[in-house]
Amino acid sequence: MNPDFPQNYIIRHPFSGALIFAAMTFLFLWFYRPLDVGDGVLQYYGLTMALYCMVSGLAVYASVRLLVHTRWFAPPVPWTIGREFGAIILILTVTGNVVYFAGFLLEPSIYRWNFLTLADSLLKTYLIGVIPFLIPTGVNLYIRYFLRLENGYDELTSGNPGRAGGRLATGEQRPPDRPAPDDEPSPTLESSPSSGTPIEIDTPLKNEELRFLPNEFVYATAEGNYVIFHLLRGGRMRKVIVRCTLSSIEEQLSAWSRFMRVHRAYIINLDKILRTERQSFGLQLILDGTDTLVPVSKSRVSTFRKAERSLRSLP
Numbered sequence: 001m002n003p004d005f006p007q008n009y010i011i012r013h014p015f016s017g018a019l020i021f022a023a024m025t026f027l028f029l030w031f032y033r034p035l036d037v038g039d040g041v042l043q044y045y046g047l048t049m050a051l052y053c054m055v056s057g058l059a060v061y062a063s064v065r066l067l068v069h070t071r072w073f074a075p076p077v078p079w080t081i082g083r084e085f086g087a088i089i090l091i092l093t094v095t096g097n098v099v100y101f102a103g104f105l106l107e108p109s110i111y112r113w114n115f116l117t118l119a120d121s122l123l124k125t126y127l128i129g130v131i132p133f134l135i136p137t138g139v140n141l142y143i144r145y146f147l148r149l150e151n152g153y154d155e156l157t158s159g160n161p162g163r164a165g166g167r168l169a170t171g172e173q174r175p176p177d178r179p180a181p182d183d184e185p186s187p188t189l190e191s192s193p194s195s196g197t198p199i200e201i202d203t204p205l206k207n208e209e210l211r212f213l214p215n216e217f218v219y220a221t222a223e224g225n226y227v228i229f230h231l232l233r234g235g236r237m238r239k240v241i242v243r244c245t246l247s248s249i250e251e252q253l254s255a256w257s258r259f260m261r262v263h264r265a266y267i268i269n270l271d272k273i274l275r276t277e278r279q280s281f282g283l284q285l286i287l288d289g290t291d292t293l294v295p296v297s298k299s300r301v302s303t304f305r306k307a308e309r310s311l312r313s314l315p
Contacts, residue, residue, distance in 0.1 A: 005079055007084065011068070011087055024132040025132065029053070067091065099121050140225075201252055204244065210242055214256055217231060218232050218237070220246070258271055260304065263294070263296060276308070283304070
């Protein structure tokens with residue numbers, strides 16, 4: 001497997017991940033009540049399960065914090081899908097043992113001190129606790145391998161490992177201009193490189209790069225550890241997925257002032273705007289070739305309006 005497999009959300013964000021784990025396991029136990037689970041010493045099933053899930057969440061948090069400091073899982077060790085599943089098994093094993101001992105407080109303990117009860121706790125933890133882990137892993141697998149193959153993997157070509165990031169295809173260095181803050185003059189849209197100059201996007205993967213013409217770019221959106229480019233080629237929208245952050249993409253596209261980041265998750269081509277709609281929560285953009293409504297962050301509305309006025313003033 002590729003060593004750049006994205007890390008599971010629960011492992012990458014232990015605190016919020018543990019909260020999500022506890023909430024999802026509680027919802028599962030609330031709607032699917034195992035036949036052999038009683039009301040516990042509290043005589044109320046919901047409260048007993050809530051306490052079990054809180055204990056499980058704490059165990060997941062502690063396990064992840066300890067796990068990422070071991071030499072098998074700590075950076076700079078490359079994260080692979082094999083390591084991910086190994087980490088999940090270890091985390092659930094620790095959590096299952098914690099659940100077993102928590103049962104001495106939450107349920108009658110006279111019959112609990114035996115191997116079969118321990119095995120039952122581990123089995124239930126594996127079967128129920130794996131669900132919150134498999135959802136983000138499944139999404140990452142789908143994006144990393146299947147969606148990427150279906151939507152434009154053929155657009156990714158072999159890169160030059162020695163090439164510096166964010167250059168024009170001709171070798172010209174991009175100018176240092178950045179998106180203008182609200183208190184600066186309107187962006188100068190005439191300063192972009194030629195529309196016929198191909199753009200090359202560098203990614204952390206040395207054998208991967210993306211190349212397209214400026215007028216093909218419609219928008220890019222962040223999706224976890226990936227950025228999805230929406231390119232209009234021959235009247236047909238194509239999606240190309242690369243492993244990169246949107247901030248890195250914003251920096252690499254800074255030479256083209258018609259490209260603007262309008263939201264924490266979106267970069268658009270101002271030339272592709274068909275219509276701007278004002279909603280109660282802000283602005284939304286309708287772009288050429290797509291039905292996606294692209295939001296404009298409130299903090300970026302002023303800069304977007306300046307760029308929009310500057311674009312309209314061009315001949």
